[in-house]
Amino acid sequence: MMKRTVIANAFVYALLLMGCGAVQSQSQPPPLEQMKLARQSGKVSVPVDVRYQLRAAPRPDQPVGLDLAFVARVPGQNLRFEFPQAQSVTIDSGGTAFAQQKAEPKGVVRRSLVVTPRSEAGEVRVLVSLDVEGARYFGVFSIPVRPDR
Amino acid sequence: MGLRTLTLRVRDAAIIGIVLVLAGCGGGGGGGSQPPAPAPTVSLSANVAQVEEGGSVQLTWSSTGATSCTASGGWSGPLALSGTQTVGPLTQPTNFVVTCSGPGGTASNSGLIQVSVPTPQVTVEAAPSIVRGDQTSLLTWTSKTMTGCEASGSWSGSRPTSGSETVGPFTPGTLSQFTLICTGPRTSLSAGAFVIARIGTNQPPVADAGPDRTRGSAERVDLSGVRSQDDYTIVSGVWTQVAGPSVVLGPGNGVLDARFTAPIVAADTVLTFALTVTDDEGVTGAADTVDITIRPPPPLVTITGFVSYERVPHDAPGRGLSYSSQSFDVVTDVLVEVLDAATQSVVASGSFPGNFQFDVPSTTDLRLRATAFLSRQAPEPLPHWQISVRDLDENGAPLGAVYSYTGPIFNSAVGGAHTLAIPSGWSIGGQLVGPRHAAPFAILATIHGTLDRLLALEPAPDLPPLLIDWSPTNRGGETFFTRSAGGTPRIILAGEADVDTDEYDPAVIRHEFGHFVMYGVSRSDSQGGAHSFDERVDMRVALSEGFATAFGALTAGDSQYRDSFGPAQASSGFFDIGGDSLLVEGWYSETSMQEILWDLGNLPALWQVLTGPLRDTDAMTSAFALFTALKQLRPDLAPTLELLLSAERIVATTIDAYGTTELNNAASPNVLPVYTPLALGGSVQVRSTNEFGVGNKLSTHRFLRLNVPAAGNVRFRASAVAGRDVDMLVFRRGQSLGPNPGPANEDFSLFLQPGDYVLDVYDCGNADCNPSVTPGPVDITVSVTTN
Numbered sequence: 001m002m003k004r005t006v007i008a009n010a011f012v013y014a015l016l017l018m019g020c021g022a023v024q025s026q027s028q029p030p031p032l033e034q035m036k037l038a039r040q041s042g043k044v045s046v047p048v049d050v051r052y053q054l055r056a057a058p059r060p061d062q063p064v065g066l067d068l069a070f071v072a073r074v075p076g077q078n079l080r081f082e083f084p085q086a087q088s089v090t091i092d093s094g095g096t097a098f099a100q101q102k103a104e105p106k107g108v109v110r111r112s113l114v115v116t117p118r119s120e121a122g123e124v125r126v127l128v129s130l131d132v133e134g135a136r137y138f139g140v141f142s143i144p145v146r147p148d149r
Numbered sequence: 150m151g152l153r154t155l156t157l158r159v160r161d162a163a164i165i166g167i168v169l170v171l172a173g174c175g176g177g178g179g180g181g182s183q184p185p186a187p188a189p190t191v192s193l194s195a196n197v198a199q200v201e202e203g204g205s206v207q208l209t210w211s212s213t214g215a216t217s218c219t220a221s222g223g224w225s226g227p228l229a230l231s232g233t234q235t236v237g238p239l240t241q242p243t244n245f246v247v248t249c250s251g252p253g254g255t256a257s258n259s260g261l262i263q264v265s266v267p268t269p270q271v272t273v274e275a276a277p278s279i280v281r282g283d284q285t286s287l288l289t290w291t292s293k294t295m296t297g298c299e300a301s302g303s304w305s306g307s308r309p310t311s312g313s314e315t316v317g318p319f320t321p322g323t324l325s326q327f328t329l330i331c332t333g334p335r336t337s338l339s340a341g342a343f344v345i346a347r348i349g350t351n352q353p354p355v356a357d358a359g360p361d362r363t364r365g366s367a368e369r370v371d372l373s374g375v376r377s378q379d380d381y382t383i384v385s386g387v388w389t390q391v392a393g394p395s396v397v398l399g400p401g402n403g404v405l406d407a408r409f410t411a412p413i414v415a416a417d418t419v420l421t422f423a424l425t426v427t428d429d430e431g432v433t434g435a436a437d438t439v440d441i442t443i444r445p446p447p448p449l450v451t452i453t454g455f456v457s458y459e460r461v462p463h464d465a466p467g468r469g470l471s472y473s474s475q476s477f478d479v480v481t482d483v484l485v486e487v488l489d490a491a492t493q494s495v496v497a498s499g500s501f502p503g504n505f506q507f508d509v510p511s512t513t514d515l516r517l518r519a520t521a522f523l524s525r526q527a528p529e530p531l532p533h534w535q536i537s538v539r540d541l542d543e544n545g546a547p548l549g550a551v552y553s554y555t556g557p558i559f560n561s562a563v564g565g566a567h568t569l570a571i572p573s574g575w576s577i578g579g580q581l582v583g584p585r586h587a588a589p590f591a592i593l594a595t596i597h598g599t600l601d602r603l604l605a606l607e608p609a610p611d612l613p614p615l616l617i618d619w620s621p622t623n624r625g626g627e628t629f630f631t632r633s634a635g636g637t638p639r640i641i642l643a644g645e646a647d648v649d650t651d652e653y654d655p656a657v658i659r660h661e662f663g664h665f666v667m668y669g670v671s672r673s674d675s676q677g678g679a680h681s682f683d684e685r686v687d688m689r690v691a692l693s694e695g696f697a698t699a700f701g702a703l704t705a706g707d708s709q710y711r712d713s714f715g716p717a718q719a720s721s722g723f724f725d726i727g728g729d730s731l732l733v734e735g736w737y738s739e740t741s742m743q744e745i746l747w748d749l750g751n752l753p754a755l756w757q758v759l760t761g762p763l764r765d766t767d768a769m770t771s772a773f774a775l776f777t778a779l780k781q782l783r784p785d786l787a788p789t790l791e792l793l794l795s796a797e798r799i800v801a802t803t804i805d806a807y808g809t810t811e812l813n814n815a816a817s818p819n820v821l822p823v824y825t826p827l828a829l830g831g832s833v834q835v836r837s838t839n840e841f842g843v844g845n846k847l848s849t850h851r852f853l854r855l856n857v858p859a860a861g862n863v864r865f866r867a868s869a870v871a872g873r874d875v876d877m878l879v880f881r882r883g884q885s886l887g888p889n890p891g892p893a894n895e896d897f898s899l900f901l902q903p904g905d906y907v908l909d910v911y912d913c914g915n916a917d918c919n920p921s922v923t924p925g926p927v928d929i930t931v932s933v934t935t936n
Contacts, residue, residue, distance in 0.1 A: 018903035041626025041649075043657070043712070044694065044739075046722075047683040074683050074732055083716070084625065084648045127625070127648060127715060133732065135724035136467055138714050139680065140626025140649060 012034075027047045029067050031111050037142035045129050045139035047073040048091075048103070058147040061093055066113040066124065066145065072103035076132040079103035085133065088122040089115050089145050103130055117147045151537055167616050178390040186252035189214035194245050205237025208245055215249035222246040224261065239264045248874070248883040269294045271331045275316075275342035277897035279430050281351060285317035286344045288327055295331040295338070302328040302341065302700050319346035320753045343414070347381070352381035353432050358424040358439035366413040366446045366512075367563040372398075374405030374424045375825035378919025382429040388835065391438060393420030408899035411443045413512055418443045441477040446511035450564030451486070453506045455479050456519045458590035461571035462651040469713045471654055472579040477570055481595045484522040485569070490558045500524065513561045520553040521589035523597065531609035536596060538589035541618035545636050548620070552589035579717045582644060584770065585621055588652035592617055592642065595655040599662050602704040606756045612669045613638060625649030625714070628657060630697075631679065638665055645919035649714045656710040656718040667696060671759035673882045674770045678845035678917075682730060685737040685847040688808075688823070695742020696775075702726055702743070703752045729762035734798045735813045736772040736823070741797035745776075748793050754783045766806055766884060767905035769852060771798060773808040773823065780804065807854055815847060819926065827908065838910040839924035844917035853908035855929060857901045864936045867910055869929045870895040874922050877931065881906055892919075898936060908933075 011144070035051035048070055055065035070081060082097035094113035115124055124147040130139035181635040189212060196207040211231035212218055218228040221899040223237050223243035230249070241264050248257040270293040279715045291311045292298065298308040299421045303325040304316065310331060319325055326607050328341040332789060335381050357376035372384045386405035388398055398476060405426065412418070423436040464471040485505045486498040491514060497507040498525075507514060521538035540548040557570045571842040574585040587612075596617075603610060618641045625648030632638040640661040642651040651657045675693030680686055686694075702708050708727035713722055734741050746755065762778030763770060775925045776794060780787045790803035808823035819838045826831050835851040843849060865887070867877040876890035876935075879899060890913075910929050914922030 018530075042679060042683075043626055043676065043699070044644075045679055045681045048679050049532035054905065070657075073681075084645075125625075126650070129714070129720065132683075132731055133724075134728070136722050136723070137722070138712070138722040139681070140624075 002072070010015050029069070029112065030136055032069055032071070032108065035067070037068055038143045041140040043139070043143075046128050046137040047076070047132060048056045048079070048128050048130055048139070050126055050128060050141040050143075052124075054145065058122065058145050059119065060147045061116060062147075063114050063116045066115050067144070068111045068113065068126070068143075070103075070109040070111070070128065072107065072130060074105065074132055076103045076130040077101060078129070078131040078136075079109065080130075081126050081128045083113075084127055085093045086123070086125060089124050091115050091124065097136070111134050111139060115145055117145045120146060122146050150819040151520060155439060155685040158793075160215070168778075187438035187516040188253040189249050189251040189256045189306070191215065191218065191247050191256045191258045192727060193245065193258040193260050195213075195260055195262055199264070199265055200239050201265055201267045203238040203267075204264075205235050206239065206245075206667055207233060208257070208260075209233045210247045212247075212249040212256075214253050215251040218247055218249040218614075220245070220247060223262070230636045235504055236356070265471050267293045267338050269338055271295065271298070271329060271338040271340040273327060273329050273342045274329065275341045276421075277430070278589075279345045279347060280317060280319055281347050282600070282644075283318035283348070285315050286319075287313055287315050288342060288763070289313040290329055290340070292331045292333075292338075294335060295333040297741055298329050298331040300329055302326040303344075307744065308892070309598075312339050316344065317346075319344060319348050321348040351428070351430050352380045353434040354383050354426045354428045355434055356424045356426045356437040356626050358422065358437040361440040361442070363442040363444060364411050365444050365563060366411055367565075370409055370410045371401055372407045372409075372422055372424070372441075372443055373401065373403075374426060375403060377405060377426045379428045379434075380428070383426045386424055386426040390421050391421045391423050393418060393441075393443075396420065398422075400515055411441075411505055414443050414445050414854055416445055418656070421549050437679055448511060449508045450511040451506060451508055451568050452515075452561055452564050453504050454517070454567040454569065456481075456485060456517075456569045456571070457482060457502050457592065458571040458587040459575075460587070460591055460594070461573055461575060462723060463711050463713065464654070464838040466711065467717040467721055469715065469717070469721045470579075472575050473577045475573055475575065475577065478594060480519075480597065482523050482525075482597060483590065483593060484520040484524070486518045486520070488516045488518055488555065490516050509561050509564075511561055511563055513559050514558050516555050516558055517567060517935060518553050519569055520551050520592050521572065523593055525602075531611055532604060532607075534600065534612040535614040536593065536617065538592055538617040538619055539613075540620040540622075540869070541616060541639065541641075545616065545618070545633065545639050552619075554585075554586045557589050558845045569643075579719070585644075588644065588650075589617075589619060591652045592658055593719055595658040596662055598655075599659050599701070599704045602752075603666065606753055607760070610670060612666075615665055615669075616641065617642060620644050621646065621650060628661065630661045631677070632669070634666055638668060640665060646718070647716045649891045650718055651712070652717075654703055654712050655705065656698075659705060660697045660710075661881070663697035663700035664693065664848075666700065667693065667759065671764045672766075672770055674883050676845055676850075676878070680739060680845065682724070682733050682738075682740045685733060686739065687850055688736055688773070689769050689846045690845045691737050691739045691742050691773050692775060695744075696746060698726060698739070699743040700745035700752075701764060702756075703750065708747055729796075734796075735815060736799045736808060736811060737815060737820075737841075738797070739798065744889075745772075745790075745793045745797055747797075749782075749790060751786060754779060754786060757782055765882060767907070768806040768824070768854075769880070769907055769909075770883065771823075773804060773806070773811070774806040777804050777806045795845050798877045815841070817841075817848065819848045824852045824907070825892065827853045827855050829855070829930065829933055832930060834837065834928050834930050835910055836926055836928050837910070837915045837928045839915045840926070843915055843924045849915040851929070852910040853910060855906045855933060859905060860902050861869050861900065862897070863901050863934050864934045865908070866894070866896045866932045867929055869912060869927050870923070873927050874919040875927070876913055876916070876918070877928050878909040879906055880909060 030053045035053045038050040051069040079100045083095045092114040124143045126141045185860040188418045191212040195208045223245045246259040295310045325344045330339040388407040423438045425436045427433045460478045461475045487496040525537045539551045556569045571587045573587040574583040616639045621644045623644040625645035628643045643649040664929045673693045675689040712722040726747045730740045758778045766774040767772045794801035800811045814820040819836045841847040869875045877895040879887040912927040913919035914924045
């Protein structure tokens, strides 16, 4: 699974390097401290921070790179995330579901996406779940991808 | 052909395969261009799979592509290409084979016929069995597996194993018995027949169809011939309809009875039925008739029934919803209306704690409509509530009517039972196959159950109106309770399929209803916001969220919290507040709050505190205010409560509403004291921090306690370094008194009555109320002076 992730990321980076409109080329994922926190839903949520950074200012109907980082705040198992479909933003690559057997606070799971905003209220959402202390928690996170028109 | 296959390229593998197969089929065909003759086929079937010993079987066969067929096995010789033949007698299991040959080869088919041993049997019958005068009777007997029989009783001597014999005439008034004892290789059996010789001549039976009578439309009508008479015995009766609108006659309780359902008529209508009866000598008497007059239904009739909705239960923890286990559950007290199917006008309406009951026009096409609306309001005496489920916009404005479901058309006829079953819209395989009509009612059913538990605690609560915003377009994860100033409190529930739906998550609904109850009967100073079990949050948030989860669990008697999510709702979050999470413990942990409340397990005591001391506390609503009040109100619970508090690392024996003696500082210098004392004329510095996160996390807000000894103007000032946005709110028993905060430092005056006040001081960068201010530790100087 990890190999597949690496390959997927490499593919995204290669796609970005080849040039896709406004997408800015970048081969290294951004440092965590530079990434913003995705907004959590109001329900009791999962003990995972989801951070993000767009690689360029989003423009309508133009693909843009989106770097994500998933950081468990507590040790847990069965970290999963998936990307619900949305009309406001299409996910062009990197949007397949992911699962990892163990998650540690020091371990960062990264994922790179190429997304295309389709409306002013564009956002990418991530459904994240993690098993902790014999329980399972989940949360829905929102990442704004809002182009200036 | 072989050379041609070698010229194909590798990527044409499928074509190669076809060519090779065709080549392989040519064996024996001579290699010419004519196709080979098809192989013959043969089928064989029998009329039975098993026969009794000595019995025969009928075999049927057919063939294709054959020029000749032969029999072998249990039969032999040439056969036609198709046909039927009876073979027997069979004395043992026998295999029958048919073999047919033709230009394309030979084919055969076979079938095994089992042979069973017959059961020994002897029968004797007399016909007629009742005779009069010089009438004779014919005795007929049969047997199986017997070799000889001996007659006794009214006849005697050896008899063959089967036969017939005329006996009589008989002496009137006598009973003759004809017995036959037969013997075979395995056993002996006896059988017999009676002949009754009656005196005189037979009188035909007299039918009595009963008295004429009147019945209502759609009623069941019983026809009885029980009063029919005969000199000996009536053995059968036949009812037929001879006049009136046709009805279907069915069997009654006895052989002389029948019944039917009366048609619905517009005016009195007569139906006539005839009864004929037959005695035990086979004589049928003259018919008797009865008139049944059917009355039209009354103008108004009563319909009763119940409303049910299709509920989707949870599967095992983690496995989401179990659509294959969905079933219909009754929901009560919702608004039920009867509509005229032609005009859609409301004929009758009401809410019912059990089955509904309406008086409606008879013989009218109607429809039932249930609305997701629970209401009990003045002039009804307490308790009061008003809860509806509808689609609302983000400001709480309706996007449509309160959800309702209208059932199919039915005719009221003369009244009766009618149910309204509201479908979930989900197939048992979890596919969405229709509108999710049942969802609003599933939500109300959960709340109704919680209300019932609440009424056991407090028979007459006066709850404010509650709007529940649910829609299939309500985004996943966006489930929360909100009460905007001047607006109706709302619970927003997620409805987004394949992401997060909450209509079948009772624990989630009860949690949000717990927030509403706390708001409705008590007080919550929580600012809400995102939260997780592992986070150190503002003490007001910790209590609010922990209470809501515990309230839901206590009212349901179930410590398991489950929340379905994901594609096909096939996953679920779950946790058990009956366990002990060790990750974060303290007065700032919602997990600690819910675990203490569940372990205490005393909802009545909790209710007492909610509706009294917590509502009126001068402090903020927190673990300190709640548990201090609980100890004071119920000293009997204090020892248990202190143990629970200590186990969660919360000050126990010396607890007060302000957490004055609390020592758990979450390993941070920016947490204690919980309330910083501040006197009129004084000045203090507190630190707002993002150490535990922003928004509603621990120590983003800092609290100060102020006593005002006498009424007068008080000036409040709060300041920090330039570039920060400091806010300060002044609370009196949970009510904010101050002006709306400004964009930088705060400086305002209030006229205050004597009493205790709480100042809530925070930096907007940390409290997530000013995105242009970067979160970080901020020292805020607060001063309070009289002026």
